[in-house]
Amino acid sequence: MTTAEKTSFTVLRAETPPVPALPPFGQFIGGKFVPSTSGETADVVNPATEEVLTQVPAGTAEDVDAAVAAAVAAKASWAATTPRDRSAVLLKIADIIEKNREVFETLESANTGKPAAVAEDDISSAIDTFRFSAGAARAFSTLGADDYAENHTSVIHREPVGVVGVITPWNYPLLMAAWKIAPVLGAGNTLVLKPSEQTPLATLKLAELIADEVPAGVVNIVTGPGRVVGNRLSEHPGVDLVAITGSVGSGQKVAASAAASVKRVHLELGGKAPVVVFDDADLEAAAKGVRSAGFWNGGQECGAACRVLVHESVAEKFTELLVREISEITVGTPGAGDAEIGSMISKAHYERVLAALEDVRKDGHTIAVGGNAIEGQGYFIEPTVVTNVPAGAPITSNEIFGPVVSVETFSTDEEAVTRANETIYGLAASVWTKDSARSLTVPRRLDFGTVWVNSHLVIATEMPWGGFKGSGYGRDLSSYALDDFSRTKHVMYNRG
CATH class of the missing domain: 3.40.605.10 (Aldehyde Dehydrogenase; Chain A, domain 1)
Structure with missing residues (x-):
């Protein structure tokens, strides 16, 4: 395992947090x-x-x-x-x-x-x-x-x-x-x-x-x-x-x-949404898409773009772009400027996510950025990218439900589809490609209720949301x- 590339995330804190108007008791x-x-x-x-x-x-x-x-x-x-x-x-x-x-x-x-x-x-x-x-x-x-x-x-x-x-x-x-x-x-x-x-x-x-x-x-x-x-x-x-x-x-x-x-x-x-990035994809757009959709609401999102499968020929370039994007995420409390992500929902969930990150370390995966609790008040965890993840590793199937995205590679379209479907979940997935034929055929083969092409976590009220399998x-x-x-x-x- 390599040392985290960045561990200097800090929390922007509002000087005067907004005071909520509480509902009646009962x-x-x-x-x-x-x-x-x-x-x-x-x-x-x-x-x-x-x-x-x-x-x-x-x-x-x-x-x-x-x-x-x-x-x-x-x-x-x-x-x-x-x-x-x-x-x-x-x-x-x-x-x-x-x-x-x-x-x-x-x-x-x-x-x-x-x-x-x-x-x-x-x-x-x-x-x-x-x-x-x-x-x-x-x-x-x-x-x-x-x-x-x-x-x-x-x-x-x-x-x-x-x-x-x-x-x-x-x-x-x-x-x-x-x-x-x-x-x-x-x-x-x-x-x-x-x-x-x-x-x-x-x-x-x-x-x-x-x-x-x-x-x-x-x-x-x-x-x-x-x-x-x-x-x-x-x-x-x-x-x-x-x-x-x-x-x-x-x-x-x-x-x-x-x-x-x-x-x-x-x-x-629940969900464990795969993000399938093919060799012809717009890698910058895909990295920005994962930044937005993988860490929205601190990753506490059942459709989060939390599991990237990227073609081996472009994996190094994509990972470099993704780590750069995630390193720029701003963490903050409510009312603190332009914060992108906030805290975990509770102490218990904060501890569950940290335990999952400890398992990642024990499994020998590379934490390319983040991976730690942020010191100070509140239940904050650094935005994290885990790389060099082999097929079948627990992180590819366990729903962490926090600011953690994993990256694994594939070599053929068939392998990408098979491995994307190898999960108990079937809620959401995305496909990133410029190939029009592939953009039509691959989503049909993915066993998920919603499949985006060249985007992720875009929801329209007029369109149904729900999953298959687990x-x-x-x-x-x-x-x-x-x-x-x-x-x-x-x-x-x-x-x-």
């Missing part, structure tokens, strides 16, 4: 904040400063039961609203987020350690998600009513599934809530949402601000640990579908709990999300 059930049935609380920490921001209730199964009861009581009247009326509510929610953009950006940054650019993008994307779903709710397309059997007229109805249980992750708290809330409501369902116990603040703030715009019981929020609140949501007989964005392990637990009541499950799980099933974004939160009913009329 569980949001039936249109208002109410006390939890438990007196226990959980600390909510700013990971960039290690400061405790506030406490939220450590909810109970009884809290979930009360929230589900509120959602069940509201589901018939909400399902009976017209698509136009539901669309108007979603547009109002988008307007409320837009009006309070600074409030949400400050909350997200304080709760997650995100730099301003990432928080701003999250809030803009959340707004766009609600506005898109408002339009999509009015534009369901189904098979036309007609006679498909003699003397019988068939009509297809698209119906809400009922009550949807939602479990959201810590890496994009408000955005992942929007990805679920918008299509769930747009399709006519009510919901009970469990945010990550680490990052509940923006979701609770949203509940506070939209309480007068959404009928009571349509949106309910219960905070608490996954093993209690998440498990009860998954197994609850009053929940008709449970949707989670999270790790593979969390998805497996949700699916297992849901199986007892044979409820539908929507899983958006990355789960179901689709977020696009009209497919509203399909996932609907059910199809066939009514046939005998005219004979």
Whole structure:
């Protein structure tokens, strides 16, 4: 192993960090904040400063039961609203987020350690998600009513599934809530949402601000640990579908709990996105693409460009360009100038990423840049590039979920495709080439739900997001999300 080329990353620190406007304390059930049935609380920490921001209730199964009861009581009247009326509510929610953009950006940054650019993008994307779903709710397309059997007229109805249980992750708290809330409501369902116990603040703030715009019981929020609140949501007989964005392990637990009541499950799980750089690629563009997409949100992103496979003939040049790009990344706290990446989400996750880097050292790989914790307050880790990675090494398949990108080489197109697919994940990948034929054929052979050509991590609300294999099933974004939160009913009329 060679010595790291650069270990002098420092953290830019804001002199006066923005102060977040905290949401009320309690569980949001039936249109208002109410006390939890438990007196226990959980600390909510700013990971960039290690400061405790506030406490939220450590909810109970009884809290979930009360929230589900509120959602069940509201589901018939909400399902009976017209698509136009539901669309108007979603547009109002988008307007409320837009009006309070600074409030949400400050909350997200304080709760997650995100730099301003990432928080701003999250809030803009959340707004766009609600506005898109408002339009999509009015534009369901189904098979036309007609006679498909003699003397019988068939009509297809698209119906809400009922009550949807939602479990959201810590890496994009408000955005992942929007990805679920918008299509769930747009399709006519009510919901009970469990945010990550680490990052509940923006979701609770949203509940506070939209309480007068959404009928009571349509949106309910219960905070608490996954093993209690998440498990009860998954197994609850009053929940008709449970949707989670999270790790593979969390998805497996949700699916297992849901199986007892044979409820539908929507899983958006982990990823280990390969970046396949061919010998004819624009290497500078590819290196800049990995800088952006591999380290966005500190690499705490399931579609991150974290595993580069580069053709052996251009590997040295590409690696040189990549190391130069990563060496220029600026690390900082919320409110600190032009920081590109912030802290890890928590002390526990910070320690997991550092443990993974220690494994990299033990495996004898080269750390070309970074690879260390950054001294001082907060859970910061240097942007890291690991090179000379052989086929089959653990780092090629284990999701580190931090600011770490690995580089390995291949010799033929066939080898590139085979090795890219050798992972339990199937969420996202990218292909970098100037060859038009290759740009058409290789993506078709990659076993991933999204494949970019000459870019990575560019997301459009109109296009579906979701994976194959261990990355789960179901689709977020696009009209497919509203399909996932609907059910199809066939009514046939005998005219004979």
